[in-house]
Amino acid sequence: MKLGRNVRIHAFVNLYGCEIGDETGIGTFVEIQKGAKIGDHCKISSHTFICEGVIIESGVFIGHGVMFINDRYPRATNEAGQLQSEDDWSCQKTVIKRGASIGSGVTLLGGIIVGENAIVGAGSVVTKDVPADVVVAGNPAKFLRRVSAPRTVCSAGTL
């Protein structure tokens, strides 16, 4: 695991084999898997799961209870009826670009790119790429409106 400067990590977390950049905060009850990369100045809020294959760039807000996915057709067992191993599986990549915000309670399918400064509304299910500088929401998440620039009066959110 590679941790940057001044990373703040709360109680009850399960982090292994991941990279976390400078000044990023990680909330309670968060799991981050091996191979996941998180940039500088991010906030990863409580109850969130970040899997292998996820790249989160700098200045990204991830809300509470956000679930990332790296697997389009998850199954417990393989053809032979045995528990699947890494050989049975190809990992999808997901990228959250610089300055984006993912609301609380969001689920993101694997293989998604969320563009710079985009906002995904709370409780949404993201099934396809999200362009830069837009707000999407719903299940499945749909375009709501553009955001002209990174909001300047907005919240620290909560870890």
Add this chain to the structure above:
Amino acid sequence: MKLGRNVRIHAFVNLYGCEIGDETGIGTFVEIQKGAKIGDHCKISSHTFICEGVIIESGVFIGHGVMFINDRYPRATNEAGQLQSEDDWSCQKTVIKRGASIGSGVTLLGGIIVGENAIVGAGSVVTKDVPADVVVAGNPAKFLRRVSAPRTVCSAGTL
């Protein structure tokens, strides 16, 4: 933190600076932030996040994996590109009135009032106020029907 009489708290919780009333139960993997107030005889189920700005009155049921929000446009960083602090943020208030029930897997946007005895169906995303004595469900949550009175034969739910 102010705890009432006979508060039952399960393992792996993260509570700080909040108030919890008499006889209320708090499930596993729950985080409750400073400034949140929870009344008497409530059930707060596992995996739930309750943020600053939330007031939960007496006799309220909060299901599992419920996410509260206090911030309409969360961002990780401020105009200057630095991690946001409390100065960059105005906290929205949410009130869950006496006797209401919030189903499991629900996400509630900030600034919401849920009326007395109302029921929010499991998995819903609540985007506006919920009147007293109604059932709402869906994403976004919509009116389903009235509930004539607090159900008398119903469940303790689970912590």
Add this chain to the structure above:
Amino acid sequence: MKLGRNVRIHAFVNLYGCEIGDETGIGTFVEIQKGAKIGDHCKISSHTFICEGVIIESGVFIGHGVMFINDRYPRATNEAGQLQSEDDWSCQKTVIKRGASIGSGVTLLGGIIVGENAIVGAGSVVTKDVPADVVVAGNPAKFLRRVSAPRTVCSAGTL
């Protein structure tokens, strides 16, 4: 609690009075209540809540942040205004049949049967039974397409 052979259990779990079959894996931040039964060769991913009344057959994949429910009208208190106890409540049963997969972020109402090899898409809210060998998704979850047979090239998912 009854554990089979080679059950793998991660950190920070809350398991009590449940049965878990051979070779099954249980992720971080999982709660499984008394009376729940989980078969062989299952994967139960992080942040998931499995309540009393749930039966999970063999070879089932349960994603991250999945919420089961056993109670149609949860309330905190009974007619007398006191905290509900088990006497105030009848437990609904849910069955996930052999080989099925429940995606991450799914909420399942109580009393549901999910058929063999069925797939419930991530972020769905399941409000009624799911037939065998189909994919459902959405809120509420609806039929998307058939799956002709258990996928053979698919993922181990992640615990």
